[in-house]
Amino acid sequence: MDLRQLISNQTDVALSLSKHVALTEAKDSNLVFSPSSIHVVLSLIAAGSEGPTQDQLLSFLKSKSGDELNTFSSEVVPVVFADGSPSGGPRLSFANGVWIDKSLSFKDSYKQVVDNVYKAASNQVDFQTKLIFLALVYRMLLNNGMFFMLMASLKAVEVIQEVNSWAEKETSGLIKEVLPPGSVDSASRLILANALYFKGAWDEKFNASKTKDHDFHLLSGGPVKVPFMTSKKKQVIGAFDGFKVLGLPYKQGEDKRRFSMYFFLPDAKDGLPALVEKMGSESGFLDRHLPRQKVEVGDFRIPRFKISFGFETSKVLKELGVVLPFSGGDGGLSCG
Incomplete structure (x- = not known):
């Protein structure tokens, strides 16, 4: 293997x-x-x-x-x-x-x-034990009562829980x-x-006092004001054709593994769909586009974010x- x-x-x-x-x-x-x-x-x-x-x-x-x-x-x-x-x-x-x-x-x-x-x-x-119960539904328009027999899997609910x-x-x-x-x-x-x-935890923490609001450009085209973290220190960044990549290492202590979060930023404000298409279509894409060295940076900002998603x-x-x-x-x- x-x-x-x-x-x-x-x-x-x-x-x-x-x-x-x-x-x-x-x-x-x-x-x-x-x-x-x-x-x-x-x-x-x-x-x-x-x-x-x-x-x-x-x-x-x-x-x-x-x-x-x-x-x-x-x-x-x-x-x-x-x-x-x-x-x-x-x-x-x-x-x-x-x-x-x-x-x-x-x-x-x-x-x-x-x-x-x-x-x-x-x-x-x-999954299968069922609870059988009767529900009385009063239908006012017809002025009469009607019984319905309902069956629900009580145990299935317990399994979900x-x-x-x-x-x-x-x-x-x-x-x-x-x-x-x-x-x-x-x-x-x-x-x-x-x-x-x-x-x-980030290997090098951002100074919270330097977090300021700046424009974040949405795919719909309009900007919104959001808090951005910033730093003057060298960063692990690589520039490629049409996009840049930033790597933020996590603290590893005595852990021999090295974890990082990577940000892929298209040069064009509406370039994210094309970059996603490229990343998911080219075999070995990550191996060729992960930066390794720290470089000097000028205007360097990362938006703070919180995401929840389901599908x-x-x-x-x-x-x-x-x-x-x-x-x-x-x-x-x-x-x-």
Whole structure:
């Protein structure tokens, strides 16, 4: 297994997915999401799939086999997503969870993958127990009463609460709902989930007293006043054809890993869609466009920002050709 090539492949998948989400689901809004989380969940599905469903997932993830995906995850995830806070680096939580109906059980081979490769917490739950109740509806226009028999899956509601509580715990309270009301019912049999939490401190903090309001140009064309951070220190910046890239390193302490946040800024005020298209279409784009050296800067400003975003992942994946896992029935799944 060529680990470098696999990392390059998964980076291409992440950028392609990001491009599609940015240009469709988030074309009129800010965007934040974790391609790595989607990759891991799809890998878990691939590990429990067979036939055309697994082939479709492997093709999308640019992998030769389920074993290759599992090996990749077992090599990369424990290193990249380990918590660095004990050694002075960023605080990280990357958790996987599996909830399966109590009427089913995992195949031993799949349970091994869930437990040992993805370190996922596996839980047996009850999706199917139903609460039956009567609702009296008084219809004033007809001046008569009418009874309706309603059935609701009480246990499905409890499962939603359990999964959302798990996500809230794993993200230190930042994500309170991954499953909205009604997303699970008595027909549900399996839930796969991933939660990612990252908290890091800049290697060189910005002086809050120097934060001032400046114009931020929207894609719609108009500017708005927002607070910008600034600094006179050297910065990790690279200039390329049509855009610039800024890298802001996080404190790493004794952590041997090096995390940075990268800002890609198009030269044209309306150049973001074209830059996103370029990033998601050219293989190896990031490898060729990440700056390494600090340089002198003149007028240097970064807007302060806070982003919240959500989208229906299965819809996006179906638009990108991953249809069979969401086509109804067992979808080729054979994990239980």
